[in-house]
Amino acid sequence: MDIGKAIYKILHDNIAVESMVGTRIAPNVMKQTSPFPFIVYDVTSDDPEGQKESVALLDTATIMVSTYCKTYAEASKLANYIRTALDRVNGVYNAVNIQSINFDGYDDVFDDMSGSDGIYRKSLNFNVRIINSFNNIYSTAFDGVDDYVDIDSSGSAINTVEGSFSLWAKVGTMASSAYFINYRVDTNNQIQIFYHASSNEVRINYKAGGTSALAVFTDAIENDGLWHHIVGTWDVSGDEVKIYLDGTLKQTTNSLGTFVGTPAYASIGSSGVGSSYYTGSIDEVSLFNVELTASQVTNLYNDGLPYTVAADTGLIGWWRMGDGGITGNPIAIFPTIPDDSSNSNNGEMTNMTSTDFQADVPE
Secondary structure, eight states: OOOHHHHHHHHHHHHHHHHHHOEEEEOOOTTTOOOEEEEEEEEEOOOOOOGGGOOOOEEEEEEEEEEESSSHHHHHHHHHHHHHTTTTTOOEEEEEEEEEEEEEEEEEGGGOOOOOSOOOOEEEEEEEEEEEEEEEEEOEEEEEESEEOOOOOOOOTTOOEEEEEEEEEEEEOOSOOEEEEEEEEEEEEEEEEEEEGTTTEEEEEEEETTTTEEEEEOOOOTTTTTEEEEEEEEETTTEEEEEETTTOOHHHOOOOOOOOOOOOEESSSSSSSOOOOOOOEEEEEEEEEEEOOHHHHHHHHGOOOOOOTTTTTTEEEEEEEEEEOOSSBOOOOOOEEOOOOOOOOOOOEEEEOOOGEESOOOO
8 A cells, every 4th residue: 555655645736835845745765956845754654454365444554744944934834734734634645545644743853953954854743544445356367268258238338439448467378369358349340459469569449430540569568477557548539549558658549530339249358259369367447438647547557556446537347357346345256247337237257167266466
């Protein structure tokens, strides 16, 4: 749980704090050349999250936030701004769900009243309670022969004018091209993320009226043993298709055609019509009816650790790929992959077994 990212966001977004330090807010230590004033924060304790089978629903942390200023008056002023910004705050900040932050006093040991070096430091302590409403234990393995998850019922939910796919994948050895996810009307109208074997590329293809708009990346992720976060977005009005890898935008492509029809076929792990089967594991697949922004993609990547997307804007499909629910419920009931969005378009594992649920997830 990265509490530091949440603390940074709260402080940076506070107008009073920002007016004094700008972006000069750092964990643990600030660069020696940084001008005064600035803020350094330390997570001095952070409860372990436990085993993956039993993540605690509530963690606690103690945060010390220190001001460094040229005058004592300035240090006191900034400390007051910090206390006002953090005390009794709750909500979701940079994917961290904070139940409460409570001020726990100044640390007099860190008050430098001598002024001999022209630096005044004033430190504030806070107790933080973090809600863990998300437990990710399982992913689904695909054999590359005939395995796929049928999500046809979600075909009417997809927004073919503007939308996004998000998924985590550990790619195996790909003997041929294969689909991570595909929504299809016919050969001329489909939206898909797939691995193109002959060129070793991952592509999003917005194919509309027979015209393909492709955004690709060529990073070597095949059989590297690692989990990767892949996002593809499309926006007809903005005339853009984008693909991201591990939180980073890789390519933007233009010249989108006009999509015709409503997808009757939708699948995870294949074309949806009996071909192009994926080899490897897939976890946390989500579908949005909006184009995710770069910052939203960064939050989804979350430094390599998936989190609950239940409250994210535009969510219309969320397949956990083996977990039973967002609050640590047990494994999904084979052969159903539940849709944990409000649309309840459950997936159906096809040509698969319950052993395809595996305790192997991004972490």
